[in-house]
Amino acid sequence: QQDVAPSTARPSSLRYKTEKRGIRYNIMLVGCSGLGRRTFINTLCEKEIIPPPTLEDPDMAHMVDPMKFNKYETQMNEDGTNIFLTTVDTPGFGDGIDNESCFTQLQEYIETQFDEVLLEESRIRRNAKYRDNRVHILLYFLTPTGHGLRELDIEIIKRLGHLVNIILIIGRADSFTTKEIASFKLSVMKDVVTYELPIYNFAWDEEADPESQEENQEIQAIVPFSVVGCDEVIDADFGSVRVRKYPWGTVEVDNDEMSDFGLLRYILLNSHISDFIDFTTNVLYEEYRTLKLNENKD
Ligand code: GDP
Numbered sequence: 001q002q003d004v005a006p007s008t009a010r011p012s013s014l015r016y017k018t019e020k021r022g023i024r025y026n027i028m029l030v031g032c033s034g035l036g037r038r039t040f041i042n043t044l045c046e047k048e049i050i051p052p053p054t055l056e057d058p059d060m061a062h063m064v065d066p067m068k069f070n071k072y073e074t075q076m077n078e079d080g081t082n083i084f085l086t087t088v089d090t091p092g093f094g095d096g097i098d099n100e101s102c103f104t105q106l107q108e109y110i111e112t113q114f115d116e117v118l119l120e121e122s123r124i125r126r127n128a129k130y131r132d133n134r135v136h137i138l139l140y141f142l143t144p145t146g147h148g149l150r151e152l153d154i155e156i157i158k159r160l161g162h163l164v165n166i167i168l169i170i171g172r173a174d175s176f177t178t179k180e181i182a183s184f185k186l187s188v189m190k191d192v193v194t195y196e197l198p199i200y201n202f203a204w205d206e207e208a209d210p211e212s213q214e215e216n217q218e219i220q221a222i223v224p225f226s227v228v229g230c231d232e233v234i235d236a237d238f239g240s241v242r243v244r245k246y247p248w249g250t251v252e253v254d255n256d257e258m259s260d261f262g263l264l265r266y267i268l269l270n271s272h273i274s275d276f277i278d279f280t281t282n283v284l285y286e287e288y289r290t291l292k293l294n295e296n297k298d
Pocket of ligand 1: 031032033034035036037038039040171172173174175227228229230244
């Protein structure tokens, strides 16, 4: 893999305490078909996590498939720390006319993982093999309208933002000009403010040390992250480079000048893992737990 050039916005290295067995980490991918979810996760993990879709039966091509929850597991090593990553992909999201059922299914899936922890916590005898499947990150791939969020995006963020850390992604970023990306980012963030959407706020921890606070504010200013997925790996003088090749030139996936992929990769697999897991466990789950226990009292 190419050495990623240091960026001004790079936060400090892996903050999570290295555990002997490693970190269990769960990421969910949500977005309409064709926005680059599969290519993104395969590029992130540097291997084929999600295989290419099988060819459709032409007789069924007019049918809209229901949304699915496909789980993929992989292990990787980042700065000496083992990461056991589970990816939950949700093909079929937003492809139908009525999306209400997608919203409900996603909410139920995320809440079910919370309910399982709640149940496990209340057992007298704990299950040694119990596996925490709480979703730590939901990567939401925005449809490139060029002018902010759609009703579907707003609705899903409102429905899930109090249950999961939502990170907004602009996939296939090489299809935009630099100006278009900047303007799309601006209008998305305007909508986030206008509709008070609860996406993950990198600058949430006001008690963090000043250096981390500054780093997190720099990252927050980049949101939503524009990413490019790898198409092939080519040999360059300084090693192999992950690219997308076009007749007119080559887009380098890890080049910070060309997209936010390198930075996002570092945030997702290194610098912010502990923040995402801690926020899920100590804030989102705790709020859910309190609500649930109060409901059960009534
Ligand atoms: P998914 O349906 O969201 O999982 O999308 P895929 O990852 O399968 O990608 C859909 C199409 O977009 C495929 O033809 C990919 O080769 C292409 N694609 C994926 N990532 C990029 C990217 O970064 N730039 C461009 N231009 N195309 C991409």
